[in-house]
Amino acid sequence: EDKVVQSPLSLVVHEGDTVTLNCSYEVTNFRSLLWYKQEKKAPTFLFMLTSSGIEKKSGRLSSILDKKELFSILNITATQTGDSAVYLCAVPNSGNTPLVFGKGTRLSVIA
Amino acid sequence: DGGITQSPKYLFRKEGQNVTLSCEQNLNHDAMYWYRQDPGQGLRLIYYSQIVNDFQKGDIAEGYSVSREKKESFPLTVTSAQKNPTAFYLCASSGQVSNYGYTFGSGTRLTVV
Numbered sequence: 001e002d003k004v005v006q007s008p009l010s011l012v013v014h015e016g017d018t019v020t021l022n023c024s025y026e027v028t029n030f031r032s033l034l035w036y037k038q039e040k041k042a043p044t045f046l047f048m049l050t051s052s053g054i055e056k057k058s059g060r061l062s063s064i065l066d067k068k069e070l071f072s073i074l075n076i077t078a079t080q081t082g083d084s085a086v087y088l089c090a091v092p093n094s095g096n097t098p099l100v101f102g103k104g105t106r107l108s109v110i111a
Numbered sequence: 112d113g114g115i116t117q118s119p120k121y122l123f124r125k126e127g128q129n130v131t132l133s134c135e136q137n138l139n140h141d142a143m144y145w146y147r148q149d150p151g152q153g154l155r156l157i158y159y160s161q162i163v164n165d166f167q168k169g170d171i172a173e174g175y176s177v178s179r180e181k182k183e184s185f186p187l188t189v190t191s192a193q194k195n196p197t198a199f200y201l202c203a204s205s206g207q208v209s210n211y212g213y214t215f216g217s218g219t220r221l222t223v224v
Contacts, residue, residue: 103153
């Protein structure tokens with residue numbers, strides 16, 4: 001079964017709205033959780049959350065990690081059309097292993 | 112500028128043919144990865160390499176092969192044994208497998224005709 005589950009899979013909002021994207025995970029020996037933004041081709045890094053860094057903020061984007069409940073949220077306030085993208089959540093499966101990605105949330109922001 | 116380059120951007124292949132996708136990085140990264148992306152499927156790991164002359168299978172390695180003869184290069188061959196090769200292929204690199212600050216290439220879109 002999927003180890004990283006994102007919801008919703010797609011979302012359409014109007015400019016100025018606030019959105020919350022969800023990511024739940026199930027891995028052994030949790031180390032970190034990462035968020036990426038994929039606009040057209042190459043995903044770009046947004047945040048990395050760890051046991052010692054459970055909240056991150058950059059401009060209108062912020063993310064929180066709940067290690068007890070095994071999930072993370074990505075918030076985007078005052079959305080703009082430039083926020084339209086696929087947002088990917090990823091965790092390493094266990095130990096020193098590559099990232100496992102969720103299916104992503106496709107966000108569309110309309111004017 | 113340091114980065115990771117994938118070529119070609121678009122590739123068409125006839126059924127039954129092998130094809131090789133190129134991935135080159137000048138970031139001096141030890142670890143390199145190949146992911147496949149299908150609509151609604153997210154990124155799925157095909158192969159990864161932690162160091163030159165060493166690589167490991169990912170979750171969907173069947174029908175694919177790789178080599179890592181140089182630190183900078185990690186080519187992916189899609190063989191005729193891959194039943195559904197049409198997809199978007201992403202290459203990435205990081206300092207080490209335990210370093211999750213991946214740098215991604217711009218991808219290769221492979222279409223089997």
